[in-house]
Structure formats: C-alpha cells, structure tokens
Amino acid sequence: MKENLFGRPYPFRDKVRTFCQNPSGFVSEEVYDDGLSLVNGHSYKDRKSTNTNLAILVSHNFKDPFNKPIEYGKNVAKNLNELGNGAVLVQRLGDIRRGKRTWPEELERNDVVPTLKSAVPGDITFAIGYRTMTDILRFINAMDKIVEGFADPHNLLYAPEIKFYSNKVFIDKNFETSIKELYCIGDGGGMTRGLMMASASGIQMARNLIEMEEK
Numbered sequence: 242m243k244e245n246l247f248g249r250p251y252p253f254r255d256k257v258r259t260f261c262q263n264p265s266g267f268v269s270e271e272v273y274d275d276g277l278s279l280v281n282g283h284s285y286k287d288r289k290s291t292n293t294n295l296a297i298l299v300s301h302n303f304k305d306p307f308n309k310p311i312e313y314g315k316n317v318a319k320n321l322n323e324l325g326n327g328a329v330l331v332q333r334l335g336d337i338r339r340g341k342r343t344w345p346e347e348l349e350r351n352d353v354v355p356t357l358k359s360a361v362p363g364d365i366t367f368a369i370g371y372r373t374m375t376d377i378l379r380f381i382n383a384m385d386k387i388v389e390g391f392a393d394p395h396n397l398l399y400a401p402e403i404k405f406y407s408n409k410v411f412i413d414k415n416f417e418t419s420i421k422e423l424y425c426i427g428d429g430g431g432m433t434r435g436l437m438m439a440s441a442s443g444i445q446m447a448r449n450l451i452e453m454e455e456k
C-alpha cells in the first residue's frame with residue numbers, strides 16, 4: 242500500500258486522487274450484483290507484471306434537484322459496459338488526446354501491455370462526462386511533472402472504475418448504530434475505504450468491547 246496523491250485541477254477544482262497503487266500489479270474486473278463490470282486492481286505475492294496500475298478517482302457531489310450519486314455512477318458504468326459489449330473498456334491515453342478510439346491491433350502493438358486481458362479496446366470518452374474527463378486528463382498532466390512518464394501516450398486507461406461511497410450507516414462515537422448493541426466498523430458501515438482505517442476501527446472496537454466487559 243502506498244500514499245495517495247491528491248489534486249484539484251482547473252477549471253472545476255474537483256478532488257482528484259490516486260488510489261490503490263499496485264507496482265508489478267494486475268488490473269482486475271469485478272462483476273457486481275446488478276451485472277455491472279467495474280475495474281479494480283491488485284498485486285500478487287508471487288506473480289508479477291511489468292506494469293504499475295492505480296486508480297484515478299474524481300469526487301462528485303450532487304445536491305438539488307438531483308441527489309442520486311449512486312444512480313449517476315451506475316448509469317456511467319452501464320454506458321461504458323454497453324460500449325464494451327458487457328466488458329471493461331480500455332483506451333490508450335494518446336488516443337484519448339487525439340480524439341480517436343483504440344483499435345485491437347493498436348492495443349496489440351502498444352508499448353504497455355494490458356494486464357486485464359478481457360478489457361475491450363474502445364473509446365471511454367463516449368461515456369465519461371466532460372467534467373470528469375477534463376479532471377482526469379489535467380490530473381495526469383500534473384502528475385507527469387512529478388512522476389515522469391505518467392502522461393505517456395502508451396499508458397492505458399480502463400473504465401469504469403467507480404466507488405460508491407454515499408451509503409453510510411449512522412454510528413455514534415462507539416460505532417453503535419441506531420439499533421442498540423448493533424455495531425458497525427470498517428467498510429461495512431461505509432465509514433472507511435481502505436485497509437489502514439478499517440484495521441484501526443477494528444482495533445478501537447476491540448478496545449471498546451474490553452472496556453465494556455470490564456465495567
């Protein structure tokens with residue numbers, strides 16, 4: 242696990258961040274209950290690729306009159322999946338800049354070899370909104386100044402990578418939910434989003450339980 246990098250690129254100033262960086266890792270596909278195929282990534286202990294993969298996440302908030310962020314994300318994912326005939330889409334960064342889709346033969350001779358073999362080469366810009374796409378491209382350009390090669394045209398962008406974070410269970414400072422003696426910790430309550438905080442909440446809950454027993 243590595244530190245994530247944040248940015249607020251112009252003109253929207255949305256929060257953009259790296260997430261889940263996997264040196265020598267593999268991009269993976271997660272299929273959700275409603276049939277949506279989303280992108281994720283992981284590393285293996287023994288199996289290594291020649292790539293590093295990471296997510297670039299843009300945070301969006303909705304308010305009035307539209308307040309359905311999960312639906313919004315699902316619709317974006319659905320459109321991307323449709324364009325990939327049900328699979329995750331992949332596109333070369335250079336093709337995005339040139340305003341063209343990536344063709345299978347171009348992907349085959351690309352310098353960066355895709356680690357998710359089931360990803361379909363196409364055009365992610367058909368389904369990702371102007372605001373999100375601008376955020377991502379400007380963030381990549383800014384990152385290139387500190388991580389040389391980050392904006393290389395052969396780099397691959399997979400989509401959709403979407404985190405649905407707005408489902409939060411109400412808990413008090415002892416992790417107790419509105420149902421008495423029902424506690425929620427870690428990602429299950431929508432409170433944490435990563436290993437560190439989920440682990441910390443587990444340790445704190447254990448301490449709370451010991452304290453409660455001693456009383």
Ligand SMILES: Cc1cc2nc3c(=O)[nH]c(=O)nc-3n(C[C@H](O)[C@H](O)[C@H](O)COP(=O)(O)OP(=O)(O)OC[C@H]3O[C@@H](n4cnc5c(N)ncnc54)[C@H](O)[C@@H]3O)c2cc1C
Nearest residue numbers: 242261262281282283426427428429433434435436437439
């Ligand atoms: C592919 C992927 C990559 C990730 N990469 C990173 C990363 O690089 N860095 C980072 O910080 N975070 C990463 N995360 C997020 C991180 O894994 C989670 O935030 C963290 O694991 C949450 O911990 P948790 O204990 O709350 O839940 P979990 O780790 O999900 O543990 C819940 C456990 O409950 C079990 N369970 C579920 N239902 C039942 C049941 N009915 N009965 C009994 N047991 C049950 C599950 O099998 C599971 O073992 C990644 C997540 C994924 C999916």
